[in-house]
Amino acid sequence: MNHDNVQPQESTVSFYKKSIHKVDGAIVSMGRDHSNRFIMVLSAKETGIIAEFSGEQIGDTGIYARKCPLNHHNAEILRKYFPWTAPVSVRNRVTTIGCGDRLGFATLGHIAAAREYALTPVLAQQTIRELQQTGRTFNDVVDDVSFHVFEAGFKAGFGANADHLKSMNDIDTAAAAGITMFTIDLVEKMDQDAVNWDIATLDQNYAQLDAAERTRLETKYLGREFAVGDKVFKCEPEMLKRCAMIYGKGLDFAAAAYDRLKQRCSYDFDFEVAVDEASFSTLPCHHLFIAHELKERQVEMTSFGPRFIGDFQKGIDYIGDVAEFERQFTEHVAIAKMFGYKVSIHSGSDKFALYPAIGRISDGHLHIKTSGTSWLEAIRVIAFHDPVLYRVIHKAAQEGYPEMSKVYHTTADISNIRNVDELYDDQLPKLLDLPEARQMLHITFGVILNNKFIRPLFFAALHKYEHEYIENLKNRFEKHIQLLGISSKLSPQ
Ligand SMILES: [Zn+2]
Known part of the structure; x- marks a missing residue:
């Protein structure tokens, strides 16, 4: 620097x-x-x-x-x-991995790993929230990736995902930037309270639904059994009413979003529906209801992102009952397979305890998002080479943490992190292995990048140590890919 x-x-x-x-x-x-x-x-x-x-x-x-x-x-x-520098639909690719490059620097690392394995990277992947915090647009995100794809001569194809879209305006902006994969987030449109309603409140609200809609739902589901893989789902009245009340409006929004995209996009696109940021887990029977109802609304989903049982916090391993996760994941995969789409695993980076099971159960037929790990590897490179800058970043993250922990789901107690001024320089990179520090640095990326003093120094350092960053990122990604059991290519592309 x-x-x-x-x-x-x-x-x-x-x-x-x-x-x-x-x-x-x-x-x-x-x-x-x-x-x-x-x-x-x-x-x-x-x-x-x-x-x-x-x-x-x-x-x-x-x-x-x-x-x-x-x-x-x-x-x-x-x-x-060079048409191969533009994103494409990845619906026919078996394993797809959402990479996400908040900085416009990580893509080369993703490509270096992806080109050696039987998978397709979704190199561009950002949420509206990330764009707001990094001051970028979907155009910037796609352009940065196109330049890197060209730089790496990567011709095997890649996707571009606009993640967590919650309004028609977001959808239009993403479509105008040539995005090929759209993740529609239903959480704000759903009625999350309905999950806790007592029977009387549930009945009362359900009775207010249009009579024709109630008849349709009851004829379609009540008293019927639905076989999925080895399991038979039976639809009880309470479950039907609850699913209708929780998800109904969200599903209407998904259908409207799908119709909008069909009008806006003159190219093939991938349509993902996500409820992973709901306050309760998506039971397999909920998933089955969503799948049926979207089909009824003539929506062709390419992937569905449930909120899984247990805790998927950013940047750290899974917290929860692994055996129960496996049981439910098996059912989620069977439902998705029956309807012809993939299960999408959000906040998937660093969930190493689950990866072997996820790979085995889905047989590699899945979409998994791993954006956070790329950001943390950038910080690790800085911690290694520039301890002064790292300490400044660390303190900014500490200061921003209370506010950002309201936005992102985390339970880290950052008082467990030792004072950086008392650590030797060579101890700093090891902080990136500490769950509390990982979470703190993960969710405060906006605070760090919007700091006028830090920002230019941060990007100058990444430009300087670009090769090392790419190498570290490649190794980190390979760890994810190998644990999923994805086979390597005989001849890398
Ligand atoms: Zn998500």
């Missing part, structure tokens, strides 16, 4: 080997200097692709060279000439 400030020197420029491509008579590649990455276009003529990229013209002695910044316009030109 401490650049020489005595004399401005000519930057050393290097090029990413796998990014060098020939198209339309020009050479297009990704380069970097001491502070930035850029696209370099070399052409024998002044017209064609070189004229389409915007940037600074360098020399014109027979060869035209243009150094192009990584902006939205240039991302669009890149996707036009």
Whole structure:
């Protein structure tokens, strides 16, 4: 980070080997200097692709060279000439892993791991909440990934997920940015209180539903048995009423969102429905009701994200009864399989205690989201190389934690973390193995990135230690992938 400030020197420029491509008579590649990455276009003529990229013209002695910044316009030109840098639908891919790159730096690590295994990465993956906290847009997220995909020469295809969409406005913004996977969050539209209503309150509310709707529900479900895998679900009146009251309005929203997307997207897209942030777990019988009702509303889901039993907190391992999780997960997978979609595991990073069972039970047919781990690996690199900056980050996280713990689900007692001023420098990276510190640093990413003093230093450090960050991230991802039992490719792409 401490650049020489005595004399401005000519930057050393290097090029990413796998990014060098020939198209339309020009050479297009990704380069970097001491502070930035850029696209370099070399052409024998002044017209064609070189004229389409915007940037600074360098020399014109027979060869035209243009150094192009990584902006939205240039991302669009890149996707036009190299269609493999644009996201695609991943509905026909067996194992899909949501990566999520909050910084626009992690994608190369994800690709390095993904290209060696039988899986498809959903490289772009952000929630509206993350965008607000990082000051990015869906366009930025997709563009950053397109540039990295080009840089890595990764041609096997990837998805782009707009996660936890809760309004039509969010959905429109995501569709306009070319997102290919939409996660519709039903929690705000559902009636979560209905899970605790006593029978009298439940009956009273149910009676207010439209008579025709009640008749439809009762004819479809009451007294019927539904076989799923080895299990037979029987629909009791109370369960039917409760599911109808909890999920009814959420399911209508999902159907409206689906219709909207069908109008907006001229391309194939993946449609995920999620209730993982509900205050209660999604029992398999709830899941079965949701599956039937979305089918009834002619919604073609590609994945469903339940709130599983136990505790899926960010950045740390599973807390709860593993045997009960396995039993319920088996039923969730059987339901999803019967209806032709995948179970989606949200907050999936670092849930190592469950991974072998998840891989075995789903037979790798799943979607799993792992965004948090990438952020924490970035902090680990800084803790290792720049203890001064790490301490500043750590203290900002400590200060921001009380507020952010209202937004994210966590139970960490951060008073267990030792004072960073009393730790030796080489003890700092080890904090990233401590559950309390992991959670604290995980949920305060917005506080850290919005700190005007920290932000430029943070990104400069990541640019400087890019290779090490990518290597660490690759290893971390491989741990996830291997525990899931996903096989490696014979010839990496
Ligand atoms: Zn989620």
